Amino acid sequence: MSAMNQANRSLFELDLLRALVMVADCGSFTAAASRLHSTQSTISQKVRRLEQLAGHRLLERGHRDVQPTDAGQTLLGYARRMLGLNDELLQALAGATVATTLRLGVPEDFVNPATTRMLAAFNRGNPQVRLEISSGLSRDLAHGFDHGELDLVLVKQRRNSRPAVHCWPEPMHWIDARNAPSAGQDVLPLVTFPPRGLYRDEMIHAIETLGRRWRITFTSSSLSGIQGAVADGIGISLLPRRAVTADHRIIDGEHGLPVIDSYEIGILYRDNADAGVRALALELKRQVDSQAQ
Missing domain, CATH: 3.40.190.10 (Periplasmic binding protein-like II)
Incomplete structure (x- = not known):
């Protein structure tokens, strides 16, 4: 690449990077605009400009939220570091302790x-x-x-x-509701984390190995959501020992459920x-x- 072409290459402006980071953190353009005291259209323009500079689509715009693409995740890591260094430089120039x-x-x-x-x-x-x-x-x-x-x-x-x-x-336990157990049902109801979430595949594999039929009755990315659903009798789950509450009953070994010690x-x-x-x-x-x- 010639010296002239190198000089003409566009730099990643911190203002554009800050807009991308805020949208990713907030999950929406509207919330990011509010946090940056700007307008949604201005934030959208900045992200589009950054996508043009990067040569990649950086955000997937869904109906309810916004998620980074693989290229967006890569750029976000560098963007956070660049913005952090910029803040440290400002503090250093102001005579503050970095x-x-x-x-x-x-x-x-x-x-x-x-x-x-x-x-x-x-x-x-x-x-x-x-x-x-x-x-x-x-x-x-x-x-x-x-x-x-x-x-x-x-x-x-x-x-x-x-x-x-x-x-x-990480000691693991199969748990059921103490007051409204569901492990005896013909089709075993499962309370799990989302797909690719920890323990989900382990639960399904163990139950299929037993030859039991199963269905997922509740999915949540929140531990408290999983705990509450089991306690209320929606289904059984597999959780670490410290996540078992007084509203749960440990059912390891019951109904053929195996000990899980792979975490x-x-x-x-x-x-x-x-x-x-x-x-x-x-x-x-x-x-x-x-x-x-």
């Missing part, structure tokens, strides 16, 4: 008062670290980590599926992680150790 952003991902069932207290204490003790905490499904957290959007994640995964810095076995909890961070990431990982390890006892 804070290090640490992006942490934690599964929903680990977000409890003990964990939030630990994170708040870490934040107070490390004022130079700016925590950004995301909670969600392990598959989404692992995806964010792989695409550079998260620096440190706690994930649930199949044993030995990927190396982890710290690792624990683990892992903490992941990169080999070049800085001291802040490693320090928080140790705090997170202590927290998981205390919950596993």
Whole structure:
């Protein structure tokens, strides 16, 4: 490529990147426009301009929400880093102490008062670290980590599926409603996470191995939704030990249901992680150790 062609190449403007990140975070152009104090048409124009520069479609515009494409996910990882560096530069030029952003991902069932207290204490003790905490499904957290959007994640995964810095076995239990059990039905009703969600395929495979008929009666990406549906008698499910409540009854071994021991909890961070990431990982390890006892 000639020097003139290189000079004429368009740069990715931070304003365009900020619009894309906000739309992805909000899930809609309308909400992003409100957050950026702009109009929906202006935000749409910025995203279209960015797609032209990238040469790829970056967002899939559905009826209810907006989701990044594969190219969009890749660009989002770089966009967040570029915007973060821009913020750090502004602080440095203003004479402020540059804070290090640490992006942490934690599964929903680990977000409890003990964990939030630990994170708040870490934040107070490390004022130079700016925590950004995301909670969600392990598959989404692992995806964010792989695409550079998260620096440190706690994930649930199949044993030995990927190396982890710290690792624990994840005891699993089949559960039914304590007061309105449904495991005795001819067609076994299942309460599950969405397709590709953790435990779903394991449940279906185990039940089909028994020769039992089954149907999915309730699907939710929320742990509390799964817990509530089982407790109310909508169906049975497979959950970690810590997610079993007083409204559930463990039915391992009943109706031929096998013991499931193929899952683990892992903490992941990169080999070049800085001291802040490693320090928080140790705090997170202590927290998981205390919950596993």
